[in-house]
Amino acid sequence: MAVEHVPPAEAGGHATSTGLDNVKIAMWAFLGSEFLLFGAMISTYLLYRNRAVTGPKPADVYDIPFTSVSSFVLLMSSLTMVLALAAIQRGDHHKTRVWLLATALLGMTFISGQIYEFTIFVQEGFTVRSSPAGSAFFVLTSFHGAHVTIGILMLLSLVAMSLRGALPQSRHTTVEYVGLYWHFVDIIWIIIFTVIYLVPS
């Protein structure tokens, strides 16, 4: 015990009180906080979805089949994320990169769908300024979109690290934590999608 070459933090392999890695606990706490962030925005949306005197209401502009498809795309990305983690745990770096890239691509597809959808809505007169309903809708969905975008950046960074050989099998937890974040963003989208598009107003 006396000679410890392991710094107290951020280093793997140090004994912790729970046996869990520090990053994992921090990630859970952070995601808990994010949950309330989205919770408050979803509540605002529920309060405001019918509040539009001028301009269209949300229900007038939604294209549910289109959004269902892009939601499905995002859901599939959780699957590819799981496969990426499994690959690096096996030490299969080629597959790891493939699945990470696939996840990022699915995420980008989702974001493109969101941009397309926003463009259509704006053309139809449903904007952030048109009504409280519009404000609540766009702020909620674009915060989610920003989260997906950050996730994509993290995934691409992992691919770059892997290509430079900086993502050895021993660092599979890094992939795991990015995955945790990614799954969280997916789950939040399921809730948002249900609340916005499926629950009748």
Next chain:
Amino acid sequence: MTTASVAQRSSAFARPTAKTGVWSWMTTVDHKRIGIMYGVTAMVFFVLGGVEALLIRLQLATPEGQVLSADQYNQLFTMHGITMIFLVVMPLGAAFFNYMMPIMLGARDVAFPRLNAFSYWAFLGGGIFMYSSFFINQAPDGGWFGYAPLSVKLPGHGMTVYALGLIILGISSTVAAVNFLTTIVNMRAPGMSLMRMPVFVWMTFVVQFLLVFALPVLTVALFQLLFDRTLGTQFFGDSTSNPILWQHLFWLFGHPEVYILILPAMGIVSEILPVFSKKPLFGYPVVVFSGIAIGFMGWGVWAHHMFAVGLGPVANTAFALSTMFIAVPTGVKIFNWIGTLWGGSIRFKTPMLFSLGFIAMFIIGGLSGVTHAIVPHDYQQTDTYYIVAHFHYVLFGGAIFGLFAGIYYWWPKITGKLLDERVGRLHFWLMLIGFNLTFAPFHILGLQGMARRTYQYPKNYGFDFWNLVSTVGAFVIALSILTFFWNVIKTRKRGETAGADPWDGRTLEWTIPSPPPEYNFAEIPVVHALDDFWHRKYVEDKEGRLVPVPAGAQEAAGHATEGYGGDDHGIHMPSQSYMPLIAAIGLPIVGWGITFEQYWLAIVGGVVTFAGLYAWALEPSTEELH
């Protein structure tokens, strides 16, 4: 992870290694140094907030005061409130979390040292950003709770700065909370079970939970305000907007915030009373569980800030009842503190005096708080000086007295020097007298009907006398703070050397040298009991009296007296880093860019932050030194 080749780099990107001087502070990741920086910065803001308070009081000293314009008055009371809450009490609490909590747990540092440095720099950045608004004479002027829709419509940049500044401070607090939570969950020394943690650590723990779950709700409200002001969204401005959405979101954060402010002080006092009574804390588990209960119940009472809004009788009754219930765990704590004092051999040292002052003032503040729970009373009192009296008794009489108790108590550990007792006592008595002189009259003024945020009051309303008394009191408080600074200056050179354990303490921080070495514990301690250190020093004889452990046995029991300090056995601590500072510098730049609608500047700030975070993620936490 660490390779020699990295350390040999001698480019501009080499890791900083300075151990002294300004750069060593700018790049430090040591939780103790960060704790000191939090404390010093909070003290600077305390002086600023105090000067604002004095200006307010000068304006109100006489009827029809002419010291300030109405506009300046609005800016001053708003900035005073924001400063005291977000830039003084919260960061002073964080100073102790940073410095003491890891040591009390028997850890060498927090879970994420660089993230910790980032929290500090983001806090400083947020504070500087807020205060920069004074230079354009457009400081926030919508009150500390910034009620929308008014705050959307206020002209100038003030409320935009308010929203952005609090978002930055929220980022700082959230990452700090995640860091501290992880530290408490995961970094405890062997044997330090949850029910062996010092009460201060427990209260820290509850506070971090509150921060993690309460701040995001405020963040959402702030973004809505910000977007309404800058992008033209309609969260508050439209005829169909809900006029009390802001209030619900704000107080869902704001009430837990009250406990975020007071629980650290409660924790500090719960550490001090046993030490200066030579008795264990009466009912340790009860104190812990009442703290947890307060944490949970803090959520259920937010709408008691909104009785006068007209939520309807059912909602008002429900929130009145829940508010009365939350007084119960608080009362339990007071009972435990008194039980700790009961029959103890009490030493009235300065930390003890401030702790007792805390209990007394907090009881007064708590009692006037319960009167707001009675809805008809609240209709009468709300937005009068009675409320102002109430929250100053809780926040100043409570939080600030408790935090000063902590400063006097832990000063010798942090600096190695004792503060002067005589000057300390003078500080205490001046502050106690000045405090009551200032705020007790507010109760009377409030009941007489003087409205909160009154910029001038007419002659012959019967407000003159008590307002003058209050202003005199405020200057007595200012004098007391000056005595504190005098004490600091006086003892810096000539103070008595403290030694490792000047108060005959009970917890782990007193086992290591004062000031502690960078690695805290040369050897990680093993904990066998609550108040482990105390049990290594004292045993009970047959009659149940405390007697010191015989000297020989003490040696055998381990490092009871000389503690766990000692030589550096080749311990590696995380390396210093530029990255937290760089990442944080971007935040106020983004703020200025958005405030002045210079979006290129906001993008520059964003790029700086992003680059800092990226470089940070790629740099290893430790580098081999040669």
